[in-house]
Structures are given as C-alpha cells and as structure tokens.
Amino acid sequence: MSTALSLEATRLLAMARETLQIEAEAVTALAGRLDERFADAVRCLLACTGRVVVTGMGKSGHIGRKLAATLASTGTPAMFVHPAEASHGDLGMITPADVVLGISNSGESDELSAILPLIKRMGVPLVAFTGRPDSTLARHADVVLDTAVAREACPHNLAPTASTTAQLALGDALAVALLDARGFKADDFARSHPGGSLGRKLLTHVSDVMRSGDDVPRVTTDVPLMGLMREMSAKGLGMSAVVDAAGQVLGIFTDGDLRRVIERTGNSTDLRALSAGDVMHPNPRTVRADALAVEAADLMEASRITSVLVVDDTGALVGALNSNDLMRAKVI
Template identity: 80%
Template sequence: MQLPSTFDPTRATAFARETLQIEAAAITAMAQRLDGSFAQALSLMLACQGRVVVMGIGKSGHIGRKIAATLASTGTPAMFVHPAEASHGDLGMITPADVVLGISNSGESEELTVILPLIKRMGVPLVAITGRVRSTLGQHAEVVLDASVEKEACPHNLAPTASTTAQLAMGDAIAVALLDARGFKADDFARSHPGGTLGRKLLTHVRDVMRTGDALPRVTQEAGLMTLMREISAKGLGASAIVDDDNRVLGIFTDGDLRRLIEKSENNSDLRNLTAREVMHPDPRTIRADALAVTAAELMEATRITSVLVVDEAGRLCGALNSNDLMRAKVI
C-alpha cells in the first residue's frame, strides 16, 4: 500500500500530540468551572422514578448512546432516544417519571430544539449538556452543565473533537457520581455484565468450578506411594489430598513432589515402601468453597502452585481445583 506523498510522520505525530493536549485542556477547564449545577443534575436523576432518557443528534448522538449505556451499566436506568425519531412517535417512550438529558454543543440542533417545548409541557425535568449555556437548549433546561471548549482539536476548528470529548467526560462524571451516591458496588456491576470478564471474576465462586465426588483425588495417610501415584494419574488434577479417617486434610502431594522425590532418591525401589504421610506436604494451602474463583487464582499465583484444595469450616476436604479449571471457566 502506497502512502500519500504528503504524509510526514513527524508532522502527523505533532498533530496527534496537539490534539490530545487540546482535549485534555478542555476537560481540565470544564472540571475547574464545575459548580452547584452538577449536584442539582444529580439530584434530579437520583429522584427519578423512571429512566434517564438521553437525547442528541449527530456526533452528540453518538456520545449520548455511550452515556446512556454507561448509566445503565452503573445502576442508573437509562436509554437513548433519537430526537428525529421522537418527532415521529418515539416521544411516547418518554414518561413523566423520566428525566431527559439533552446533549448539543451548539444547543440549537433543530431536531432536538423542536421537541423541547413538548418535553417541558409533559413536566419532564430536562438537564442539558451544552457548549452554549444561553442557547435554546440551555434556556429550556432546568439544569445546564457547561461543556464549552475554547477550540476544537480540528485544525479548521470545525470537526467536533474537543467538544465531544468534553461531553463524554461530563457523561462519565455523572455516571460515576451517581454510582457512588447509589452505593453501587463491584458485585452490582458484575450482575449487569454476566457475560464479560469482570462478571465472571466477580460472580464465579470456587464451588462453581471445583472438582467434587469421584473426581476428587484423595488417599489416607497410610496409603503407599504407588497408590498415591495411581490416584493422581486417575483423577488428572496433578495432585492428591491426604486425609484422615474423618476426611480432614492432612497434606498434599503433587506431580512435582514426585519428580523431586525420584531425583533425590539413590534407589527408586525404596520409594515403594514410603507412605503418603511420609511424602506429603503437611498443612497445605486451602480455600473455602464460597470464596471467589479469582481469589483461588490469586492464591495460586502468589504461592506459585497450580492446585489448591477446598475445605469446609472444619477443615474437611470438599473439593479441589487447578489452574486449568480456572482457565476453562475463563476466570484467568
């Protein structure tokens, strides 16, 4: 692929750096002028019995869709309604129990301004994110959040760049502040993202992935080394628990332990006479079934082990898992 003859890597990098600096400056300036209006906007949304209905056209509409998605995933019911579609029937999606969040840099987008009187007539509170607080949008809003920027990052000062970045940042600020005010926790976030990586990490417990019953490798402390080796091979965990007569965990023996034992032994035939009690690691690392699976992964990583035994409150063996089990569950 042939590059344009006008392409200058140094010039392109300089433009990129300047773009980032302009947009960073726009967000910094917006943060400095944040005032009581922000808290008023939050109060309206917290008191809302319906949903936050986000509206915007063009680039502001794209930003609006993202803001609505962020609100919905962080504990604030929200949806995006396209202003043009609202004029053709979708306005019926808005109820008096809702709050409308209108987004427009100019505050004069015709598709949005034409429905503002109808929103006001319905008695629906309107919060505006705009670059012109005295615009039509600003004048109709109960609360105006100033997202004005000194200039766009576009060298012609035309393409929405810094202004849309400011809108997006303001939307994130609203979502995060609402999240905190609602006491929204990581577990709540996971429940709204059950198919994602974070959801799996926060919702998957050890009991969901551990091996139990006949798949659980275990021998008594009197078992011979050959019996112990057969148990490890048959169950495929790479380790076996050593338990007492009451199923309490006394120790663990792994594939790695076997290799090291053979390497140190001058006469391998002597190994046949060893018992599980003599070769096991006593007091092994264990975890409870109600712990998060990601906690088991962190334990394995911190202690450089690949298998961990699961015990109940009395120290009795009830499960086991290794790193492969966690990988199959997509926890790691």
C-alpha cells in the same frame, strides 16, 4: 522521496498534537467552570425513580449513546432515545418517572427542539449539555451545564471535535459522581459486566470451577504409595488429597513430592513399603468452596503451588482445582 515523506509526517504530527492540545484545553476550561449546577444535575439524576433518557442528534447523539451506556453500567438505569424517532412514536418511551438529559452544542437542533415542549408538558425534568446557555435547549432545561469550547480542533472550526470531547468528559464526570454518591462498588460493576474479565473475577466462585465428586483424587493414609500414584494418574491433577475415614483433609501428595521422595530415599528404601501417610505433605493449603476463584488464584500464586484442595467449613474435602481450571474459566 524520503524528504517529502518526512515533511508530510512532520505536518501530520503537528496537526495531531495541536488537536490534542485544543481538546485538552477545552476539558481543562470545562473543569474550571463547574459550579453548583453540576451538583444540581447529580441530585436530579439521583432522585430519578425511572430511567435517565439521553437524547441528542448527530455527533452529540453518538456521545449520548456512550453516556447512556456508561450510566447503565455504573448503577444509573439509562437509555438513549433518538430525537427524530421520538417525534414519530418513541416519545412514548419516556415516562413521568424519568429524567431527560439533552445534548446539543448549539442547543438549536431542530429534531431535539421539536420534542422539548412535549417533555416539559409531561413534567419530566430536563438536564441540558449545551455550549449556548441562551439556546432553546437551555431555556427549556431545569439544569444547564455549559459545555462551550473556545474553538473546535477542526482547522475550519466546523467539525464537532473539541465540543464533543467536552461533552464526553462531562458525561463521564457526571457518571463517576453518580456512582460515588450511590456507593457503587467493584462487585456492583461486576454484576453489570458478567462477560468481562472483572465480572469473572468478582462473580466466579471456587465451587463454579472446581473438580468434585469422583473427579477429585483422594486416598486414605494406609494406601500404599503405588496405589496413591495410580489415583494421581487416573484423575490427572498431578496430586492427590490424603484424607481420614471421615473425609477430613490430612495432607496432600504431588508429582513434586514424588520426585523428592525418590531423591531422598534413593536405593535405601523399598518405595512399595511406603504408604500415603508416610509421604504426604501435612496441613496443605486449602480454600473454601464459597471463596472467589480469584482468591484461590492468589493463594496458589503466593504459595507457589499449581493446585489446591477445596474443603467445607468442617475441613472435609469437597473438591480440588488447579491453575488450568482457573485459566479455562478465564479467572487468570
């Protein structure tokens, strides 16, 4: 039994490695064939004042949906239109301001071929991904990008495998070239992904997650230590800001500072005689309310602290936050 399983596993692994090798070779060959036509395709899409309409049947259509999504999330407005549905009304989604990107390994898909003359009649530029530069799709296209592969990874050389991998890789290359040409930055990406971790990191500001108003623990320098401890307990942040009469931050006092005060004074000092000004840590780390929340997280990590005070441009206290606030906002 174990020998049979071992032999089966050996064959499965061999098939997997051969598939990966064939597809890697297809992508490598594709990279070697890139020429000025790729730059023409990029320029064509950059000049588009409407949307890039991606279309394709079957497995090429699945690749097209992914490419449309990648383009849209990286600064190039795009959508997918199914070629069969286009013949039944969805062709109205395409406007003269658009560019059509057709994907077909054979270039002879009936559904796609049926709408090509209509696309050309509208005067809409057409970019083609095809494995046959002499195909119907290629003949109608303004720019043809050759996605031909030597063979499919399928042992029968039938199922689209290496060819769709080549289409996918070329689509990614096109999207990356476009985002670079547009000067698309990380914060632009974040605006397209507000629900993702990058979006939260680049779009969430300290003001979005900080405690404010009466939720911020604060005392003046003359408040007795016991009053300071009551403020800390009531607000539940494990610390309190120490401010002057105008609200300017003078210091901070934390649970850790309390332990250190007790260890330092022992029985030699009546703790009730101490004031907030006596025990505070002066010149604490602060952050602006308009800073990114991730900057506050970086400051806390670098300083090895778990909470930070938030100030305005005059140094007045406006809020506070701790690591739990950042975790709830999924910034860290």
